[in-house]
Amino acid sequence: MRIVLENVLLFLLPTLVYCGxxxxxxxxRALGSVLxxxxxxxxxxxxxxxxxxxxIYAAATAESGRPDQEYVPxxxxxxxxxxxxxxx
Numbered sequence: 001m002r003i004v005l006e007n008v009l010l011f012l013l014p015t016l017v018y019c020g021x022x023x024x025x026x027x028x029r030a031l032g033s034v035l036x037x038x039x040x041x042x043x044x045x046x047x048x049x050x051x052x053x054x055x056i057y058a059a060a061t062a063e064s065g066r067p068d069q070e071y072v073p074x075x076x077x078x079x080x081x082x083x084x085x086x087x088x
Contacts, residue, residue, distance in 0.1 A: 007051055010047070010050055010051050010054065011044075011047040011048065011050070011051050012047060013047060013050065014043045014044075014046040014047050014050065015038065015040070015043040015044070015047065018038055018043055019031065019034050019035055019038060022034045022037075022038070063087075064087075065087035066087075069087045069088060070087070070088050071085065071086075071087060071088070072085060072086050072087070072088045073085045
C-alpha cells in the first residue's frame with residue numbers, strides 16, 4: 001500500500017506543484033478554473049517520467065548479491081535483537 005501511495009503522489013507531484021503555484025499567483029480564482037486551464041497531458045507525462053526515472057534509478061542502485069552468495073533472512077540474534085537480512 002505504501003509503494004502504491006508513493007507512486008501516485010510522485011505521479012501527481014507536477015500537477016500539484018503547478019496548480020499550487022497558479023492558485024497562489026492568481027487573484028481570487030477558484031481552484032477548478034486553475035485546473036481547467038492546466039496543461040494536464042504535459043503534467044501527466046512529467047509525472048510518468050518522474051515515476052519511471054525513480055524506478056530505473058532504484059533498480060540500478062539497488063544492492064544485489066552475486067550468483068554464488070546466499071541470502072540470510074532476518075533472525076533473532078544472541079542478544080535478543082533482530083538482525084537484518086543480508087547476503088552471505
